[in-house]
Amino acid sequence: MVHQLAALSIRPFRAEEWPAYRALRLRALADAPDAFSTTLDTQQELPPETWAARLSAAAASGKDCPLVAELHGEPVGMAWTKVDADDPAIVNLFQMWVAPEARGQGVAAALLAEAVRWSGARGAQALQLGVNCANLPAVRLCQRAGFLETGLREPFRPGSELVEQRMRLALAS
Numbered sequence: 001m002v003h004q005l006a007a008l009s010i011r012p013f014r015a016e017e018w019p020a021y022r023a024l025r026l027r028a029l030a031d032a033p034d035a036f037s038t039t040l041d042t043q044q045e046l047p048p049e050t051w052a053a054r055l056s057a058a059a060a061s062g063k064d065c066p067l068v069a070e071l072h073g074e075p076v077g078m079a080w081t082k083v084d085a086d087d088p089a090i091v092n093l094f095q096m097w098v099a100p101e102a103r104g105q106g107v108a109a110a111l112l113a114e115a116v117r118w119s120g121a122r123g124a125q126a127l128q129l130g131v132n133c134a135n136l137p138a139v140r141l142c143q144r145a146g147f148l149e150t151g152l153r154e155p156f157r158p159g160s161e162l163v164e165q166r167m168r169l170a171l172a173s
């Protein structure tokens with residue numbers, strides 16, 4: 001799917017692209033440790049088979065859509081949409097990250113737009129995510145896209161002083 005930047009494309013990762021997925025994900029965790037509840041330490045030790053299995057399982061599940069953003073053909077961003085395990089009317093968005101050199105051009109907005117499109121096409125009623133309250137670029141991005149605070153706040157990680165807020169975008173039914 002092509003968005004407002006002619007050189008930008010947002011599409012699902014193919015299962016065999018797990019090395020590119022791993023590279024982006026590890027870069028994201030190193031770049032923005034307080035944006036994700038998962039840590040670089042736990043992920044960089046994982047064997048290749050685990051990364052390959054993640055994308056294979058996603059491709060087969062029908063409930064996952066791992067997205068890659070490419071600018072001029074280079075992977076510069078990612079996000080993972082997943083149907084909620086308890087409520088199929090809800091899609092959760094995880095792992096959203098844009099490489100620093102590609103920020104401020106609407107790449108994340110385009111990732112969100114594709115997540116909204118995918119969720120709507122599945123008949124979901126809402127797209128939701130958790131964001132560190134102190135992560136103002138991410139909070140602003142979500143607000144601009146129409147996400148509202150649910151009022152649910154909790155520690156970002158067990159024992160962490162960082163607070164995560166849940167945000168939700170109602171989708172047209």
Ligand SMILES: CC(C)(COP(=O)(O)OP(=O)(O)OC[C@H]1O[C@@H](n2cnc3c(N)ncnc32)[C@H](O)[C@@H]1OP(=O)(O)O)[C@@H](O)C(=O)NCCC(=O)NCCS
Nearest residue numbers: 032035096097098103104105106107108109131137138140
């Ligand atoms: C938060 C994050 C995903 C935003 O990515 P991004 O691609 O820079 O986001 P966008 O370009 O869509 O929007 C960001 C800014 O660029 C501006 N922008 C968007 N399109 C633009 C364009 N075409 N030209 C100029 N500026 C533009 C937006 O107004 C916005 O400005 P603001 O935040 O100062 O109000 C990125 O900073 C990131 O990866 N951060 C670390 C990880 C993270 O926080 N993930 C989110 C977890 S919930």
